[in-house]
Amino acid sequence: xxxxxxxxxxxxxxxxxxxxxxxxxxxxxxxxxxxxxxxxxxxxxxxxxxxxxxxxxxxxxxxxxxxxxxxxxxxxxxxxxxxxxxxxxxxxxxxxxxxxxxxxxxxxxxxxxxxxxxxxxxxxxxxxxxxxxxxxxxxxxxxxxxxxxxxxxxxxxxxxxxxxxxxxxxxxxxxxxxxxxxxxxxxxxxxxxxxxxxxxxxxxxxxxxxxxxxxxxx
DNA sequence: AGCCAGGCCTGCC
DNA sequence: GGCAGGCATGGC
Numbered sequence: 001x002x003x004x005x006x007x008x009x010x011x012x013x014x015x016x017x018x019x020x021x022x023x024x025x026x027x028x029x030x031x032x033x034x035x036x037x038x039x040x041x042x043x044x045x046x047x048x049x050x051x052x053x054x055x056x057x058x059x060x061x062x063x064x065x066x067x068x069x070x071x072x073x074x075x076x077x078x079x080x081x082x083x084x085x086x087x088x089x090x091x092x093x094x095x096x097x098x099x100x101x102x103x104x105x106x107x108x109x110x111x112x113x114x115x116x117x118x119x120x121x122x123x124x125x126x127x128x129x130x131x132x133x134x135x136x137x138x139x140x141x142x143x144x145x146x147x148x149x150x151x152x153x154x155x156x157x158x159x160x161x162x163x164x165x166x167x168x169x170x171x172x173x174x175x176x177x178x179x180x181x182x183x184x185x186x187x188x189x190x191x192x193x194x195x196x197x198x199x200x201x202x203x204x205x206x207x208x209x210x211x212x213x214x215x216x217x218x
Numbered sequence: 219a220g221c222c223a224g225g226c227c228t229g230c231c
Numbered sequence: 232g233g234c235a236g237g238c239a240t241g242g243c
Binding site: 040041042043045127129131134151188192196 | 222226
Binding site for chain 3: 042043044046047050079080081082083084085086087164165
């Protein structure tokens, strides 16, 4: 199919019109974004909220406090969001990175060029593409588009045939969209909001509000 | 009752 | 470089 800058902006406008501003990421501080980005790996956000609530009741959310938590305590606090053995370690690793290389403030990622900051995050064990880009975009306010399974499924259905690699989708969005942090934030949030309800199974497409743009329903 | 959720790593080919 | 398998809980 033919797609260009206009196509990607049209889909954005369409989603915005249907769902309205999402105002992502749902967190009180940039560091809480980091916590949520790790905890939501392959996990429903509802479960992540339980974990974050548990953490907040236990300590003030700072990298130092998370590092200081006993491992078993940390695991029990984040238990609702699953994979707690891996995720407890990942939270400590990223927190140590923030303390050691960013003077305790994830916002200091902004001191580096985007490419450099991205590579630093991806070098951390347990931080993959989506988690890194979520942190860059929503915690550090840097223009790194977040691609997730939903994004690939939705745009794959619409005939964007760069699947299935994250890198290819990432480069596509980075090249096709104006370099605008607020646009990136809202676009990803809208894709998620849309995908929670639609684009799962073909029968759902019958009532999909943007089905006219989807190859599968044509 | 299964399937899925805002992934990532490892090991094998 | 691609792909299955493992990781774990809670909601529908």
